[in-house]
């Protein structure tokens with residue numbers, strides 16, 4: 445851990461503090477609420493000026509990447525800090541590994557494509573996840589058998605209260621299933637500025653364990669896939685299954701898959717033989733939240749301006765002019781019915797603001 449000198453406050457910076465800004469273009473649900481203060485951060489100097497001069501610890505803050513994992517339930521009375529820090533650099537290579545550092549404001553999928561173009565392996569299964577690099581460690585993003593913790597080296601973050609730079613390794617991040625220290629002890633205390641990934645140069649460790657990936661590769665008669673083949677397969681699967689937020693507002697999976705005790709799973713199996721789950725430990729099973737929601741009759745159901753998607757029960761959508769409050773009420777109704785039918789509490793994956 446090391447700090448910047450206070451002299452940084454004299455560096456030139458183009459901070460523009462705007463007032464009463466609509467957040468509609470900044471969240472993939474397309475919710476039209478206003479932020480009382482809004483500032484865009486384009487370089488580290490600006491971020492330091494902001495931390496050292498704006499009494500941030502006394503303000504209500506929302507750090508924003510791509511806005512693809514948020515539900516804005518009301519006007520935001522505080523400062524929204526939109527992170528636009530850019531840059532992707534290869535910082536070292538050693539043996540079969542390369543370390544790639546990406547700034548927080550880089551679009552996640554652009555980083556994935558950059559790595560694939562350079563034949564750096566490890567991120568291909570995470571193709572097409574919306575959002576920015578800075579948010580990726582927040583919830584340890586994952587898809588198709590891979591999570592970023594598998595390729596994570598370290599991240600840099602600025603402590604909001606002091607402007608000091610901190611470096612977190614994987615252990616310090618305390619990664620779990622859609623979890624990290626930044627959702628708990630470190631919540632609201634840091635702005636992530638860069639993330640470094642340790643990727644492979646040759647001998648890539650491909651993960652084709654998901655049936656859907658195997659099926660696409662089989663249909664294309666690809667026997668020895670490259671990382672690009674896997675990325676293309678993941679992109680095709682995602683495009684066929686998930687609603688595009690540009691066309692239909694959503695934030696991906698609204699709820700996390702709940703983990704339940706093995707004995708509860710076995711009891712439920714007697715009543716619901718098709719219950720979908722997989723083992724996460726000797727006595728725990730993770731159950732598919734989408735299946736539970738579908739069994740409660742929500743799949744494809746439209747409620748006012750919102751609803752559960754017709755192909756993906758786990759994805760709640762904005763059909764046009766939904767308010768965040770409406771989507772929140774739907775989510776709570778879904779949560780209550782799953783609890784009533786199965787005795788299982790499902791928790792939102794999306795950050796409720």
Ligand SMILES: Cc1cc2nc3c(=O)[nH]c(=O)nc-3n(C[C@H](O)[C@H](O)[C@H](O)COP(=O)(O)OP(=O)(O)OC[C@H]3O[C@@H](n4cnc5c(N)ncnc54)[C@H](O)[C@@H]3O)c2cc1C
Nearest residue numbers: 507509510511512513574575576578579585586636695696
């Ligand atoms: C169609 C769709 C599909 C999706 N599929 C997946 C999937 O397969 N797997 C998966 O894991 N997720 C998925 N998501 C969720 C989402 O894409 C990820 O959570 C993504 O990492 C969010 O990035 P973002 O930049 O949009 O974060 P935002 O929504 O802007 O922010 C999310 C949280 O991170 C905080 N944050 C953002 N940037 C920073 C920063 N620099 N420093 C500190 N805090 C920060 C915010 O304050 C907020 O609490 C999907 C979303 C959509 C819309």
